[in-house]
Structures are given as C-alpha cells and as structure tokens.
Amino acid sequence: MPVIRTHAMSFDASVPVLVVGAGATGMTAALAAADAGADVMVLERDASPTGTTSMAQGFICAAATRAQKDKGVSDSAEAMFADIMTKTRGQTDERLARSIARESGPTIDWLMADHDFPFDVELAWRTDFGHSVPRLHGLPSRSGTELLGRLIRAGEGRVSLTTNAHVVDVYADDMDRVLGVGLLRPDGTRETIGCAALVLATCGFGANREMVRRFIPEMGDSPYFGHEGDDGEGIQWGMQLGAATADMTAFQGYGALSIESGVLVNYNLIMEGGIQINLKGERFSNELFDISGQSKQVLAQPSGIAWVVYDDRLRQSNLRWPEYQALTKLGMVKSAPDAAGLAQLIGVPATTLQATLAHAIACANGDAEDPFGRDFGRNPPLSSEGPYFAAKVTGALFHTQGGLVVDDTARVMRADGSPMPNLFAGGGTARSISGPGVWGYLPAAGLCMAVTLGRLAGQAAARQA
Structure with a gap:
C-alpha cells in the first residue's frame, strides 16, 4: 500500500x-x-x-x-x-x-x-x-x-x-x-x-x-x-x-453478539426489560449504561460469555427485527417454561437464576434497588412465571x-x-x-x-x- x-x-x-x-x-x-x-x-x-x-x-x-x-x-x-x-x-x-x-x-x-x-x-x-x-x-x-x-x-x-x-x-x-x-x-x-x-x-x-x-x-x-x-x-x-x-x-463495541451464529442479538430485548447474566447466573452490570462499553463488561465475565434473558412479552415485541428472526431460524434462542428449566438448558445454577430474575422483577416493581444503578421502572417487569428465553452472547469489536x-x-x-x-x-x-x-x-x-x-x-x- x-x-x-x-x-x-x-x-x-x-x-x-x-x-x-x-x-x-x-x-x-x-x-x-x-x-x-x-x-x-x-x-x-x-x-x-x-x-x-x-x-x-x-x-x-x-x-x-x-x-x-x-x-x-x-x-x-x-x-x-x-x-x-x-x-x-x-x-x-x-x-x-x-x-x-x-x-x-x-x-x-x-x-x-x-x-x-x-x-x-x-x-x-x-x-x-x-x-x-x-x-x-x-x-x-x-x-x-x-x-x-x-x-x-x-x-x-x-x-x-x-x-x-x-x-x-x-x-x-x-x-x-x-x-x-x-x-x-x-x-x-x-x-x-x-x-x-x-x-x-x-x-x-x-x-x-x-x-x-x-x-x-x-x-x-x-x-x-x-x-x-x-x-x-x-x-x-x-x-x-x-x-x-x-x-x-x-472504538464501537457491542456486548450481545451471538457466539455460534455471528448474528446480533437485538439490544431492544434489554432496553425493553431483559437482562444479561454470566455463567454463574448473576447479573454483572447496568446493561443500559453504555451500549458500546458493555462489550468489555461481557468479555470480562468467565469465558467471555453472557446470556441475554427475557420473557415472552419481549420475544413478541422483537419478532419484527430481521436479526431476531435469523437467530430463531438458526436455533440460537433457548426457551423453557420456567426459570429452573431455562437454567438447566443454558448451564447455570437454577437457584441463582431464579434469585436474579426475582430481584430484577422487584426492582421494576419498586420493591428493590439495583446495585448497578439500572432504572428498571421504565419498562413493565419481566414475567414472574415464564416462559423464559435466552441467547448466548459475547462482547465484540464492531468498528474503530x-x-x-x-x-x-x-x-x-x-x-x-x-x-x-x-x-x-x-x-x-x-x-x-x-x-x-x-x-x-x-x-x-x-x-x-x-x-x-x-x-x-x-x-x-x-x-x-
């Protein structure tokens, strides 16, 4: 050159x-x-x-x-x-x-x-x-x-x-x-x-x-x-x-890239009330603080892996996005009727995931305060009964x-x-x-x-x- x-x-x-x-x-x-x-x-x-x-x-x-x-x-x-x-x-x-x-x-x-x-x-x-x-x-x-x-x-x-x-x-x-x-x-x-x-x-x-x-x-x-x-x-x-x-x-980063498929997991799932958990079943950040910087937060987790977890309300609201349609067709979305079933599917401790979901719901209802500073009250709370869905993601470099x-x-x-x-x-x-x-x-x-x-x-x- x-x-x-x-x-x-x-x-x-x-x-x-x-x-x-x-x-x-x-x-x-x-x-x-x-x-x-x-x-x-x-x-x-x-x-x-x-x-x-x-x-x-x-x-x-x-x-x-x-x-x-x-x-x-x-x-x-x-x-x-x-x-x-x-x-x-x-x-x-x-x-x-x-x-x-x-x-x-x-x-x-x-x-x-x-x-x-x-x-x-x-x-x-x-x-x-x-x-x-x-x-x-x-x-x-x-x-x-x-x-x-x-x-x-x-x-x-x-x-x-x-x-x-x-x-x-x-x-x-x-x-x-x-x-x-x-x-x-x-x-x-x-x-x-x-x-x-x-x-x-x-x-x-x-x-x-x-x-x-x-x-x-x-x-x-x-x-x-x-x-x-x-x-x-x-x-x-x-x-x-x-x-x-x-x-x-x-650089522009992104903390929700599907690992196996290389397809974006729409951040609307999180903006509208979903959460990210690590392999321990725990949340680890304010997912709404910095969409670009979340890439580093995810990469810092065990094995650089996180799961985007959401309910059926969020699934339905995101069906219009081409990326979500592709994720579904490629089999990248896991689903289960309840938190325990989802935990078994994605390999995280069931009791921890149940507690994590319960706390997020409590935050959205005004009954708890998020230690990471996220405002859960801007959206309806996640369902307390399921079904639940999850997509496996990592952090990525998108654009310098x-x-x-x-x-x-x-x-x-x-x-x-x-x-x-x-x-x-x-x-x-x-x-x-x-x-x-x-x-x-x-x-x-x-x-x-x-x-x-x-x-x-x-x-x-x-x-x-």
Missing part, C-alpha cells in the same frame, strides 16, 4: 472525482459529487459492494430532520452537539462535533427529498445511551443492506461504479497533491486512474489485528464483527501522505472510531493543521465524534459519520474538481 511520489505520471484513464470504497460513505460521496455536477468514479475492491454497511442495522442518528417533525420529535443541531459533548466527556473535536450535528439533518433531508429515501424515526430507541431525543433514522427493512442498495440505485446512470478494483498504490507529488491511484484486478492486471480529487472511504481498521493490537490492545483478541476488508488501508495511505490522525484508541483528521468539509488535515491539497475522507477512514475511548460512542453515530462526511466530501471534491 505505498504512496508513490512522482511529478510526471501517465494514467490509463482519468476522472475529476475518484472515490475509493463503495460503502455508505463512498456511495454518499459519489452521489453528492454527481448532484453537484461532477463526473465521479467509485472503486470497490470486492466483486459486489457490501462491506460493513451491509452488516449494520442501517440506523443513522441525525438532528432536526423532516422525519423527526413528522413523528412529533422536537430536536436541534445544538441539542445533538450538546449530547455529543456530554457523551464524550468533552474529549472529542468540538469543531467536528458541531459540523456533524449541523449537517446530519440536512443530509437525511437531502436523501429523502432528492432521492426518495423513506426514512422514519425509530421511537423504540427513545433516549437511550446518550441521545436526549429519538433521532435514529431507519429505512423500512431496518437494514444496512437496504441503505447501501438505495445509495447504489440512486447513483445509477450518473456514478461509475467499478468493482473488483483493489487500490494498492496512491500517486502524489512532493506537495502532497494526489495525482491518482493504481489498482489491482483479481487476474493480476494492474491499472492506473488519475483524478483531480480523491475521497478515501475505505472504512476503519477493525480487521487489521496488528493495528488493533497497537491502538486498541484491550480488544486485540476479541471477536470482530465487521467486514474483512476493513484493514485500515485508507488510514495508512493518509498517514504516509503526512495526514494527522486522532482518537485511534476509540479513530482515523484521519478532517475539517468541516471532510478535507484531510496535516499534523501542522494545514489542509491536504485535494484529499478527502469520511466514515471509518476519518476520525469520528466518539472521543478517545469506547465510552463515547452514540448509537448510530457510525452511519451518521458515513453519510454526513460522505455528503460533505462529495460536495467539496466536486468543487475542487
């Missing part, structure tokens, strides 16, 4: 705006550049664009959108900015946080008004994990696959998407102006493409174990739930060009949150604070708004950064070109 310095380069082809990566960031950037009148090409290393976007639930947090108003939700960019700063303990880039809070809403409205994306606000998430109002926007299927598919279709006829095109070289002059890229085809053929502006949309470095162990050592051996192509190439190219990086220790430093137009910045001449980045390639740790992640911030910075990068790259 070298950066090749040159002043005279003859490319096989050239395009004004070149985007590397066909995930949500890349396709949003390409669509925005095309809307601005630029000719744009997207290079995708895989045979079919999928990536981490297709593995996500497809939610995007955004403020002051038309969709929020339609649901009666009052929000503002200032409120979202305040939530970001509170969640990150004031340790994120204030300028970037303001920009994302300000531009996230217009990005959603643009996709809805100009490209017929049927976003609506998911009220089930309420104000959990840092958002002061509901601001998670989803498409009808609640899947990243639909989001990416719609982005690709919106660009048809105006965006040139080239697959099986793995970028392996970046050509730049001594002033750090990117001249173009070299790519490798599956059959070993090499090609070069010149550009006036380059957008890096190659996601983060979660699949690069060497980088994870270097920057996020506590997750160096944890399961990874993301695309195998998220190997940090774009970040490494930027670093070789002299770009600054920040918050490389930050550090990356190249960008300004409020998604232009990549040097370590001295000056902008790179014609290099832009977004999504996981760019630094996020999560601060330096796992605790700063706001739900749906990943795809928020992807589409918001993607739109800004596409617009700025079109102006550059």
